Amino acid sequence: MQWAKKLVWAAVAILGALALGMIAAARGEPLNAVWLVAAAACIYALGYRFYSRWIAYRVLELNDRRATPAERLDDGRDFVPTNKWVVFGHHFAAIAGPGPLVGPILAAQFGYLPGTLWIVLGGVLGGCVQDFVTLFCSMRRNGKSLGQMAKDEISPLGGWTALFAVLAIMIILIAVVGLVVVNALKSSPWGLFTIAATIPIALLLGIYLRYLRPSRVMEASLAGFALVMAAVIGGKYVAESAWLARYFTYGGVALAWMIILYGFAASVLPVWLLLAPRDYLSTFIKLGTILALALGILAAHPPMLLPPLTRFTDGTGPIFAGKVFPFCFITIACGAVSGFHALIASGTTPKLISKESQARMIGYGGMMMESFVGVMAMVAATVLQPGVYFAMNSPAGIVGAMPAQAAATISGWGFPVTARDMSELASRVGEITLFNRTGGAPSLAVGMAHIFGGTLGMRGLEAIWYHFAIMFEALFILTVLDAGTRVGRFMLQDLLGHFSRPLGRTGWYPGVVATSAVVCAAWGYFLLQGVADPLGGINSLWPLFGIANQLLAAIALCVATTILIKMGKQRYAWVTLAPLGWLVAVTMTASWQKIASADPRLGFLAHARLLSGQLAAGAVPASGVAATQRLVFNDRLDTAVTAVFAAFVVVILVESARHWWLYSFGRSQPVLNEAPMELSRLPG
Amino acid sequence: MLPKLVRAVWRYLREVSGENDYARYCRGIRQQGTRPMTPQQFYVSELQRKYSRISRCC
Numbered sequence: 001m002q003w004a005k006k007l008v009w010a011a012v013a014i015l016g017a018l019a020l021g022m023i024a025a026a027r028g029e030p031l032n033a034v035w036l037v038a039a040a041a042c043i044y045a046l047g048y049r050f051y052s053r054w055i056a057y058r059v060l061e062l063n064d065r066r067a068t069p070a071e072r073l074d075d076g077r078d079f080v081p082t083n084k085w086v087v088f089g090h091h092f093a094a095i096a097g098p099g100p101l102v103g104p105i106l107a108a109q110f111g112y113l114p115g116t117l118w119i120v121l122g123g124v125l126g127g128c129v130q131d132f133v134t135l136f137c138s139m140r141r142n143g144k145s146l147g148q149m150a151k152d153e154i155s156p157l158g159g160w161t162a163l164f165a166v167l168a169i170m171i172i173l174i175a176v177v178g179l180v181v182v183n184a185l186k187s188s189p190w191g192l193f194t195i196a197a198t199i200p201i202a203l204l205l206g207i208y209l210r211y212l213r214p215s216r217v218m219e220a221s222l223a224g225f226a227l228v229m230a231a232v233i234g235g236k237y238v239a240e241s242a243w244l245a246r247y248f249t250y251g252g253v254a255l256a257w258m259i260i261l262y263g264f265a266a267s268v269l270p271v272w273l274l275l276a277p278r279d280y281l282s283t284f285i286k287l288g289t290i291l292a293l294a295l296g297i298l299a300a301h302p303p304m305l306l307p308p309l310t311r312f313t314d315g316t317g318p319i320f321a322g323k324v325f326p327f328c329f330i331t332i333a334c335g336a337v338s339g340f341h342a343l344i345a346s347g348t349t350p351k352l353i354s355k356e357s358q359a360r361m362i363g364y365g366g367m368m369m370e371s372f373v374g375v376m377a378m379v380a381a382t383v384l385q386p387g388v389y390f391a392m393n394s395p396a397g398i399v400g401a402m403p404a405q406a407a408a409t410i411s412g413w414g415f416p417v418t419a420r421d422m423s424e425l426a427s428r429v430g431e432i433t434l435f436n437r438t439g440g441a442p443s444l445a446v447g448m449a450h451i452f453g454g455t456l457g458m459r460g461l462e463a464i465w466y467h468f469a470i471m472f473e474a475l476f477i478l479t480v481l482d483a484g485t486r487v488g489r490f491m492l493q494d495l496l497g498h499f500s501r502p503l504g505r506t507g508w509y510p511g512v513v514a515t516s517a518v519v520c521a522a523w524g525y526f527l528l529q530g531v532a533d534p535l536g537g538i539n540s541l542w543p544l545f546g547i548a549n550q551l552l553a554a555i556a557l558c559v560a561t562t563i564l565i566k567m568g569k570q571r572y573a574w575v576t577l578a579p580l581g582w583l584v585a586v587t588m589t590a591s592w593q594k595i596a597s598a599d600p601r602l603g604f605l606a607h608a609r610l611l612s613g614q615l616a617a618g619a620v621p622a623s624g625v626a627a628t629q630r631l632v633f634n635d636r637l638d639t640a641v642t643a644v645f646a647a648f649v650v651v652i653l654v655e656s657a658r659h660w661w662l663y664s665f666g667r668s669q670p671v672l673n674e675a676p677m678e679l680s681r682l683p684g
Numbered sequence: 685m686l687p688k689l690v691r692a693v694w695r696y697l698r699e700v701s702g703e704n705d706y707a708r709y710c711r712g713i714r715q716q717g718t719r720p721m722t723p724q725q726f727y728v729s730e731l732q733r734k735y736s737r738i739s740r741c742c
Contacts, residue, residue: 076712089700099742173742214727217701271731334742343738483740490736
């Protein structure tokens, strides 16, 4: 039996090596996507079987005889010993957001290789470890949050840094995902109609679940799914009707305002009316579509047309500026290492786990699944013709607003495409144009439509598949947006409650409205800034989001390393120190370049100087002076935000390193704030 | 084989989506000897609890 197992794992290792060899040996000719998927799957399997097991039993010493908080504090609501697969489902649904779908699409401008390697290796050695160890730490501390652990295990300063970092990341996250939705729905009556229809559908479901059949989530979601599919199909007729299409065709600024109003409404309305039913709907559609995409890739096994490396590794890429190091690792945060996951791993999940050993499958395994979603998104990007990919993702400010001009620029880079090709593709998927559709969502949708169409042999339905994919992306992005706004409001109320008691009361309606408005104004400002940016917005906002997310990961890994050292596991501290070192190098380099690079496309200050120079020289027409002044202000604001993020990283790192030094050299006695050991009475 | 699998998936989805939470809550409350909330009250109170903390990621 032992030999049989060893043979199976040897076969997995050989298959993985073979797949990697095929990827490495591919020269010029398109490689089948199955090799990429096989290489990733084998690395995940080996990482889970060997590395996570070693961490679980050698480093963390998980002990199933020790009662978890779910067992000790079982109250039937917050703390409930729950089946491990159910906890896995909850955890995966919570961590799987739009990041691993959008990031890889954007990072594909470097070719598929750097992004895929980062997703897989970053996941196995960094992201999965972070989620797993954070979950373990929280589980041993009665389910404490990351902020509380930073405060208890590092210092109050560490705790405050974590609190502000969470608020900051929330604001930037909502703005950037909002921008992705705006860019996906711009001048797209079909897409906008479908998404608009989900609001009354969600309201209907909300009333059904609240008054008619409370908690009957499955039947309500199935009915909701049928209605959403009807909206996807109905959108075609809206787009084809000149009269109706008028009401669903808007530019970026109008859409941004609609999204801001939506976020505000979702935050102030009762949670059961809009937010929760939308979340149910989007969660089931999200999980179903991810599964369908995985099966679709295996069935269609499409060739990857994008090269493994493009010329844009030198930092001249049209989608976002910056070299492959550090920007590939900033662009793909979720999918490889996402600090945000540490908030989930120290939130609900640790309060549901019934046996310590399950933290391995839920923490490490859950992140591995998310990482695999990132690989699938990368595949979806690579099945597009490179010229089409760059035409869709390059902003008008770089390639030109006119189709012929944009096509000529992109062809000049060595990725042939014509205005006619793009026009035909747009017509096949039911869009007016696919030029300058930055943000990643439209190209993911075209890739998914290609895969689904190829799998099911229904190429004629490409437009339906495309709009289904747009609906799927926009639906759960809006769920992140409305849930995030609401949580941001709660955090702000919590903070303001120290100064004004009524403002801290979540039931006092004027306070709810005021704090919701403040949160919406904060992310709304960045969203409008992105929409107005002639370079597309993604160029400035996505790196900010990546830096913020990696900052949170650095905090989580600092907390984890501190706890390992306090546990007397100094010799294994490299498990969390290695990804931490890498993230600090990436975050600090990216922050420095975004602030101080002399390239105006990359450096915020250089861009501000360029625009100020144009204003001073009178090179800006009078009608554009106010807008240019706003751009200068935005550049300076982005500089300040980036500097604050970098300062947070330095603060938490210095605070942690000081403690590591004190503990390691016996200058201070470490206090491990673990809950006391109690024997478990739950059956194994 | 297939119907069994479909039933298992359906049961799993019901559990994950929280459809069984009310029954579990009532069992716990009965043991404590206090009066349980109605299904409607429980549903709203669960949602308020869930959406007042970070429940969705990027």
